[in-house]
Amino acid sequence: xxxxxxxxxxxxxxxxxxxxxxxxxxxxxxxxxxxxGKELDVAEAIRLAQQYERAGLSALFVADVVSVWGxxxxxxxxxxxxxxxxxxxxxxxxxxxxERIGLVATATTSYNEPFTIARKFASLDHISHGRAGWNVVxxxxxxxxGNFGRDAHYGHAERYARAEEFxxxxxxxxxxxxxxAFPRDKVSGIYVDRAGRRALDFRGEHVSTAGPLxxxxxxxxxxxxxQAGASETGRAFAARVGEVIFAAPRTxxxxxxxxxxxxxxxxxxxxxxxxxxxxxGLSPIIxxxxxxxxxxxxxxxxxxxxxxxxxxxxDNVGDVDFSGFDLDAPLPELxxxxxxxxxxxxxxxxxxxxxxxxxxxxxxxxxxGIVGTPDEIADHxxxxxxxxxxxxxxxxxxxLPGGADAFLEDVLPELERRGIWRPHYGATLRDTLGxxxxxxxxxxxxxxTA
Numbered sequence: 269x270x271x272x273x274x275x276x277x278x279x280x281x282x283x284x285x286x287x288x289x290x291x292x293x294x295x296x297x298x299x300x301x302x303x304x305g306k307e308l309d310v311a312e313a314i315r316l317a318q319q320y321e322r323a324g325l326s327a328l329f330v331a332d333v334v335s336v337w338g339x340x341x342x343x344x345x346x347x348x349x350x351x352x353x354x355x356x357x358x359x360x361x362x363x364x365x366x367e368r369i370g371l372v373a374t375a376t377t378s379y380n381e382p383f384t385i386a387r388k389f390a391s392l393d394h395i396s397h398g399r400a401g402w403n404v405v406x407x408x409x410x411x412x413x414g415n416f417g418r419d420a421h422y423g424h425a426e427r428y429a430r431a432e433e434f435x436x437x438x439x440x441x442x443x444x445x446x447x448x449a450f451p452r453d454k455v456s457g458i459y460v461d462r463a464g465r466r467a468l469d470f471r472g473e474h475v476s477t478a479g480p481l482x483x484x485x486x487x488x489x490x491x492x493x494x495q496a497g498a499s500e501t502g503r504a505f506a507a508r509v510g511e512v513i514f515a516a517p518r519t520x521x522x523x524x525x526x527x528x529x530x531x532x533x534x535x536x537x538x539x540x541x542x543x544x545x546x547x548x549g550l551s552p553i554i555x556x557x558x559x560x561x562x563x564x565x566x567x568x569x570x571x572x573x574x575x576x577x578x579x580x581x582x583d584n585v586g587d588v589d590f591s592g593f594d595l596d597a598p599l600p601e602l603x604x605x606x607x608x609x610x611x612x613x614x615x616x617x618x619x620x621x622x623x624x625x626x627x628x629x630x631x632x633x634x635x636x637g638i639v640g641t642p643d644e645i646a647d648h649x650x651x652x653x654x655x656x657x658x659x660x661x662x663x664x665x666x667x668l669p670g671g672a673d674a675f676l677e678d679v680l681p682e683l684e685r686r687g688i689w690r691p692h693y694g695a696t697l698r699d700t701l702g703x704x705x706x707x708x709x710x711x712x713x714x715x716x717t718a
Contacts, residue, residue: 296641324691327370551637
């Protein structure tokens with residue numbers, strides 16, 4: 269073991285059992301795959317969660333959309349996105365078989381209500397003894413609207429206006445119960461101190477809720493809030509509410525610009541940049557040599573059907589029919605869509621800057637990431653960490669179980685040897701990440717009761 273560094277990287281992991289690359293499920297056991305058909309295998313989810321915890325990863329992160337993940341069934345039928353767990357249900361199960369690793373669930377502010385979300389995450393925080401995190405999203409898939417009685421998806425500006433109110437309402441509900449509100453005093457017969465609960469009566473343009481919450485305050489005060497806003501509007505939202513920010517810069521220089529812009533946005537709302545963690549995404553394809561890693565990437569990409577290649581771009585940039593587009597021609601001009609603007613802008617910028625064909629662009633976006641040896645992957649991580657653009661990384665293993673094994677067994681020990689990472693767990697997820705707890709006692713209520 270090396271001497272304990274003054275600070276350590278954190279690693280989250282995009283949690284699934286089939287791999288992040290859209291063809292990762294097709295990799296055979298001889299190449300480190302073998303998890304096809306295990307997307308709803310709870311035993312495999314438990315095995316992976318416990319493996320990640322033993323390795324010292326800081327958090328599991330479950331992505332989600334509240335609809336079928338893509339409307340083109342020929343494409344959808346060729347990916348594991350056709351079937352996936354509801355995140356809070358899965359993480360509640362994993363909370364019972366893990367002890368230290370954080371449990372972060374995605375939940376949309378567009379198609380939920382604040383009281384439900386506040387209660388569910390408070391429950392997960394209690395079940396896990398303070399390890400819950402909420403990944404706040406505004407929904408990028410228009411199909412979600414139809415599942416909640418709407419004819420059309422919320423517009424971009426309206427989604428964020430609703431999200432601002434929604435997060436305020438949820439955190440307000442967590443604060444309707446003081447930390448010391450439940451004396452449970454058998455002698456006096458007082459189970460709940462009335463002075464420790466208060467109404468919220470939140471009334472906004474988009475959401476309203478009365479409160480108080482019908483569960484004691486979460487162990488962390490507030491479950492940790494994760495966010496990934498990258499458009500100008502999204503970044504301002506992330507700066508106001510986020511504590512861990514997922515980011516997707518493609519280069520070190522782009523990462524510097526993103527961090528500088530985020531720090532400015534944080535200062536503009538009176539927050540200190542040091543109080544927020546930034547985790548760029550990292551999807552490593554690892555080989556004993558660089559050439560072997562590149563061959564593995566090429567093998568993964570060769571397993572992608574042309575339907576999938578077209579849809580991986582169409583589903584991220586807009587509601588345009590790509591079926592007639594030539595995969596070996598440049599990306600055509602596209603109209604503005606109601607999906608994630610930062611994601612669409614990033615895809616289009618990548619295509620234009622590098623002169624990529626639609627096929628080349630889709631292969632870059634399908635789930636493959638940085639390619640190299642364990643030392644080369646460690647070099648990349650160290651460079652970004654020491655440049656101050658990454659406090660950690662959100663890992664997305666392209667295929668499983670081998671893709672995870674290679675990182676955990678070969679890259680993590682190298683990072684520990686270099687003194688920039690070590691296994692570290694606190695009593696709660698906030699402790700692990702070095703984030704302050706928002707304490708709240710009956711004295712803070714100043715006599716206001718529900």
